[in-house]
Amino acid sequence: MDLNVIIPNYNGHRFLPSCLDSLRAQTYKCFSVTVVDNGSDDGSLPLLASSYPEVNIIRLPHNGGFSVAANEGILRAGTPFVMLLNNDTILRPDCIGQLIKAIAASPDIFSAGANVLRMGTPRCTDTTGDYYSLFGYAFCRGQGLPPLKRAPGQVFSNCGCAVVYRTALLKKTGLFDQRFFAYLEDVDLGFRARRLGLQNVFCPNAVVLHYGSGTTGQKYSPFKVYHSARNNILLQKKDLTTIQRMLHAPFFLAGTLLKYFYFRQIHLQEYYVRGLLSGLREPALPPQGQKSGVRAFFRTEPWILYGTFLYIRQFLQRRLRQPITSAMQNHAHPAQDSDYNSDLRS
Numbered sequence: 001m002d003l004n005v006i007i008p009n010y011n012g013h014r015f016l017p018s019c020l021d022s023l024r025a026q027t028y029k030c031f032s033v034t035v036v037d038n039g040s041d042d043g044s045l046p047l048l049a050s051s052y053p054e055v056n057i058i059r060l061p062h063n064g065g066f067s068v069a070a071n072e073g074i075l076r077a078g079t080p081f082v083m084l085l086n087n088d089t090i091l092r093p094d095c096i097g098q099l100i101k102a103i104a105a106s107p108d109i110f111s112a113g114a115n116v117l118r119m120g121t122p123r124c125t126d127t128t129g130d131y132y133s134l135f136g137y138a139f140c141r142g143q144g145l146p147p148l149k150r151a152p153g154q155v156f157s158n159c160g161c162a163v164v165y166r167t168a169l170l171k172k173t174g175l176f177d178q179r180f181f182a183y184l185e186d187v188d189l190g191f192r193a194r195r196l197g198l199q200n201v202f203c204p205n206a207v208v209l210h211y212g213s214g215t216t217g218q219k220y221s222p223f224k225v226y227h228s229a230r231n232n233i234l235l236q237k238k239d240l241t242t243i244q245r246m247l248h249a250p251f252f253l254a255g256t257l258l259k260y261f262y263f264r265q266i267h268l269q270e271y272y273v274r275g276l277l278s279g280l281r282e283p284a285l286p287p288q289g290q291k292s293g294v295r296a297f298f299r300t301e302p303w304i305l306y307g308t309f310l311y312i313r314q315f316l317q318r319r320l321r322q323p324i325t326s327a328m329q330n331h332a333h334p335a336q337d338s339d340y341n342s343d344l345r346s
Helices: 016-024 044-051 066-077 095-103 167-173 185-195 222-239 242-265 269-281 293-330
Strands: 003-009 031-038 056-060 081-085 089-091 109-118 125-127 130-132 138-140 153-155 162-166 199-210
Touching (some): 003 016, 003 066, 003 095, 016 031, 016 044, 031 044, 031 066, 044 056, 066 167, 066 185, 081 095, 081 167, 095 199, 109 185, 125 138, 130 185, 130 293, 138 293, 162 199, 167 185, 185 293, 222 242, 222 269, 242 269, 242 293
Parallel strands (some): 003 031, 003 081, 109 199
Antiparallel strands (some): 081 162, 109 162, 130 138, 153 199
């Protein structure tokens, strides 16, 4: 086998059949599937045993979060490539083949990410790669916007929803930071790869449909706001060089204040502040294998500057589209336009 597909699962019974059936239908066959179960109690394990005997199962005693489950699967994979896949996804038949082709193009390619569309509204993008901005916001390229015909090419990082990693390079970057219980663990890993001069690429022909927030629920919740704020601080402390933290400080302060006032409007500011304070208390733990801050600066700063421009542009695009989208939804059939929100990225 060339690839092990690792699916972290926590109470994903309602999603697993569609996901696993789409894996059975792949045109590329040289892969195995491992479900790492985080202590589910919804019947996920009996379902796998009865209906999907080909799936390897790793049983964890309790829900330790995405990073713990992903690392456990990676450590046991024993294949040149590993794929992380959310349980609330459906893959087009040629998806894995396209991702393997993309990552095999160069030994310096660390990850290959899929073209992820929203399940209920496939005319709407979920992510075509992750980016990071001066404001301290990590975000998904294209999220909430119509799909574009993007060419294959490099991105800053790849979303852990559907991504293939080169196992040999994971030994250089290190695995997922298990302090990131949920959210931004994939951006942290991609950031570390960028610091080492490795490549993350986007594969437009590898199409995945994603419910979004299938395990954790609605887009904004106390859980998401707290963990996203906490991990955002931790990511900055780990992955930015000293000079980057100094140069970015005014932008980061402005971004933090804007987030605070936004969450205050929806009565979640308490969880945002608690998350920030928790992140500040965490030790930085410098990225594995990092020695030259100067090299890391020049390998990542241009991407962050571009990410800032991209974030502002997407923000304005979504604002301009809102009246049009609202009018379309008012006249659309509910079954065709049920919009499943994707995970909070910042």
